[in-house]
Amino acid sequence: MGVSVLEKATSNGTITDIDGNFALSVTEGSTLEISYVGYKSLTVPSKEALGVLVMKEDSELLDEVVVTAGLARMHIICTTYLLCGGMDVLASCLRGRGYSVLPMVVSLVGSCLLRLVWIATIFQLFHTTTMLYLSYPVSWILTTLVHLACLLVVRHKMNENLKAAAQR
Numbered sequence: 001m002g003v004s005v006l007e008k009a010t011s012n013g014t015i016t017d018i019d020g021n022f023a024l025s026v027t028e029g030s031t032l033e034i035s036y037v038g039y040k041s042l043t044v045p046s047k048e049a050l051g052v053l054v055m056k057e058d059s060e061l062l063d064e065v066v067v068t069a070g071l072a073r074m075h076i077i078c079t080t081y082l083l084c085g086g087m088d089v090l091a092s093c094l095r096g097r098g099y100s101v102l103p104m105v106v107s108l109v110g111s112c113l114l115r116l117v118w119i120a121t122i123f124q125l126f127h128t129t130t131m132l133y134l135s136y137p138v139s140w141i142l143t144t145l146v147h148l149a150c151l152l153v154v155r156h157k158m159n160e161n162l163k164a165a166a167q168r
Contacts, residue, residue: 003036003055008043073133080137087111087140090147097154106150110143 005022006013008031016022026032026046035041039055087110091103118135 003034005049006033006035007031007046008033069129072130076130076133077136080140083137083140083144087144087147090144090151093151094147094154097151097158099150099154102150102154103147106146107143110146111139114139114142 003016003020003022004013005016005024007024007026010030012024012026014022014024024032028046030046031043032046032049033041033043034049034053034055036055038058040058042053042055044053087107091107094100094103115135118138119132123131123135
């Protein structure tokens with residue numbers, strides 16, 4: 001599924017379907033390069049590609065891919081984790097003012113629902129792990145901004161109540 005099949009020394013290529021089948025018009029006597037992440041690439045004459053080809057796992061390459069993906073995830077999430085702390089501080093400020101349900105709802109919608117919407121929309125358009133990892137800082141930024149807006153509204157409301165109480 002999704003194995004890359006490329007006519008060597010050209011940009012002519014395709015990917016296989018879920019069953020490993022593919023169709024590709026190539027020049028007679030050409031060579032095909034067949035590759036897939038985590039497997040050793042094959043180079044075969046195009047006539048041999050008419051049969052069943054078996055790719056061998058390349059565990060060394062797969063380990064490298066896993067480490068690279070882990071580092072990319074750490075880079076995006078760890079460098080922006082401060083935003084999550086800011087989100088928690090603002091939610092705690094709201095709880096300290098007697099509003100406990102509001103920050104809970106904002107956090108659930110911002111951190112969970114927003115990521116699901118991201119996966120269903122943005123991630124479908126740009127299907128990369130980086131785009132998936134970006135859902136974290138984006139959800140943290142938006143949730144932090146909503147918490148800040150809620151805190152400002154609550155603070156304004158409390159100040160108005162204090163002024164009204166002082167005038168009585």
